[in-house]
Structure formats: structure tokens, C-alpha cells
Amino acid sequence: MSTTYRSEDWQRYRMDYNDPHRVLEPLEREIDVVAAALAALRDAGVLPHTDYDQARMLAHRLAVQELFEIPWTAITPRMQRLLYAINAIARPAHLIAAGVFCGFTLVSNAGAAAGPGICYAADDLVGVEIRPEEAARAERNVRRLDPSGRIRVLAADAVEVVKAWTRPIDLLYLDVDGFGGKGKALYLDILEAGYGRIPPGALVLAHNSVNAAEKLKSYLEFVRDPAHFRTSVNVVLDGEGLEVSQR
Numbered sequence: 391m392s393t394t395y396r397s398e399d400w401q402r403y404r405m406d407y408n409d410p411h412r413v414l415e416p417l418e419r420e421i422d423v424v425a426a427a428l429a430a431l432r433d434a435g436v437l438p439h440t441d442y443d444q445a446r447m448l449a450h451r452l453a454v455q456e457l458f459e460i461p462w463t464a465i466t467p468r469m470q471r472l473l474y475a476i477n478a479i480a481r482p483a484h485l486i487a488a489g490v491f492c493g494f495t496l497v498s499n500a501g502a503a504a505g506p507g508i509c510y511a512a513d514d515l516v517g518v519e520i521r522p523e524e525a526a527r528a529e530r531n532v533r534r535l536d537p538s539g540r541i542r543v544l545a546a547d548a549v550e551v552v553k554a555w556t557r558p559i560d561l562l563y564l565d566v567d568g569f570g571g572k573g574k575a576l577y578l579d580i581l582e583a584g585y586g587r588i589p590p591g592a593l594v595l596a597h598n599s600v601n602a603a604e605k606l607k608s609y610l611e612f613v614r615d616p617a618h619f620r621t622s623v624n625v626v627l628d629g630e631g632l633e634v635s636q637r
């Protein structure tokens with residue numbers, strides 16, 4: 391089954407990609423919108439509950455602000471909170487984030503299991519970035535926040551990494567674009583490469599379910615087909631969107 395959660399103001403809620411930390415709304419409003427999105431995911435059976443540690447989330451956000459070099463990003467504060475909360479609640483043992491650019495999207499997911507936002511112990515937290523210079527930047531950023539080395543960055547093609555993966559994939563985050571001409575169509579290639587290692591109950595998150603919906607058409611058809619995924623929820627709390635699919 392596929393459903394949609396839409397905040398009533400998603401079209402008015404806008405960020406400046408070059409100013410990632412700018413406050414866009416009162417914190418209470420951001421918390422409420424994300425809480426409503428988490429409730430929709432709970433109601434769809436994707437999450438067991440909606441509780442996560444607010445203080446740890448803010449500690450995580452402050453550390454990223456202080457320590458990360460982010461040239462630009464389309465991850466809004468709402469999306470950052472949503473990614474952190476989904477991971478804090480679902481607690482994936484093995485995380486793969488594909489197309490992590492400077493590492494911000496990777497740490498928005500993995501920050502629930504490493505650094506000042508840590509709230510559970512994961513077995514492996516991996517980010518994959520095909521451009522070596524961006525992978526190196528992601529590695530520098532992540533290492534400042536997580537000196538313990540819990541989070542790994544691989545300079546590689548995510549299709550190949552997922553294909554060669556032998557353990558379960560408990561959460562797969564997809565955000566590849568702009569390399570080798572295939573762009574967002576690569577989401578489906580990566581998913582198909584790892585599909586057999588995604589166990590029942592595991593989550594696949596796809597950024598840009600709204601503003602790249604046309605380019606993601608085949609991907610969205612695949613995850614919204616009950617033959618492939620138990621359920622899929624399009625979470626529309628900003629202009630980018632996040633498709634949350636559960637096997």
C-alpha cells in the first residue's frame with residue numbers, strides 16, 4: 391500500500407541551499423511537523439512509535455553546525471530532524487547511505503548511532519560517494535564529529551558497493567545524482583543491486599520524492615508495488631520530499 395503525508399505549508403517552507411543552518415521557523419513548529427510525519431509512519435506500520443530524544447537531536451545538530459564544512463545542501467532542518475528521528479526510532483544495525491556528497495546526509499542518518507546524538511549501538515554505518523574529493527571531504531567532516539570511527543565513508547560507486555554487500559541492509563538511504571549521466575535513475579539500480587539483502591521490516595529512504603518525482607518514476611513505481619514493498623509513504627514536509635518504503 392502507498393500513502394502520502396503532506397504538511398499544509400510544505401510549498402511555503404523554503405530554504406536557501408547556500409545557507410544550511412538558517413532558522414526557517416520556530417523550533418516548536420519544526421518539531422510538530424516532524425512529529426506529524428512520524429505519526430503517519432507509525433500509523434502505516436513503518437515505525438513502532440514516534441519517540442526520540444529531543445536533547446540528543448539538538449546536540450547532534452549543534453555539532454554538525456560547528457564541525458561540518460557544507461558547500462551547499464537541499465536538506466532542510468525539517469528533513470534533517472526527520473532522518474535523525476527515523477534512525478533513532480528504527481535503530482538499523484547496518485546502514486548504507488548512497489551519494490553522500492559532503493557527508494551531511496550520511497550524518498543526518500548515522501548521527502543517531504554516533505557522535506553527540508548517539509542513542510543506540512549500530513554494527514556498521516557506511517556512506518558511499520563516487521567523487522573522490524567529496525568522499526574525502528565527507529570523511530574529514532564525519533571524523534570531526536565521530537573520532538571513534540563508527541561511521542565509514544567509501545569513495546566508490548554505490549551500485550558496486552551494494553552489489554558486493556554480504557550482510558543485511560537494515561536501512562538504505564538513496565540520494566545519488568549528477569554523475570555518469572544517469573542521475574536519479576540510479577536509485578533503482580542501487581535498490582535492485584541490494585534488494586535481496588534487504589530483510590522484511592527494513593527501510594529504504596529516497597530523498598527528492600517530490601521535486602524529482604518525474605525522474606524517479608520507475609523507482610517510485612517499484613517501491614509502491616506491494617509485490618516489492620509492504621508499504622511506502624511519501625513524506626512531503628518540504629519541497630524535496632522523502633519516500634519511506636518498508637519491506
Ligand SMILES: C[S@@+](CC[C@H](N)C(=O)[O-])C[C@H]1O[C@@H](n2cnc3c(N)ncnc32)[C@H](O)[C@@H]1O
Nearest residue numbers: 463464465489491519520521547548566567569
Ligand atoms: C547532489 S548530491 C546529494 C546532495 C544532498 N541531497 C544534499 O542536499 O546535501 C548527490 C551525490 O551523489 C554522488 N553520486 C552520483 N552517482 C553516484 C554513485 N553511483 N555512487 C555514489 N555516489 C554517487 C554525486 O557525486 C553527488 O555528490
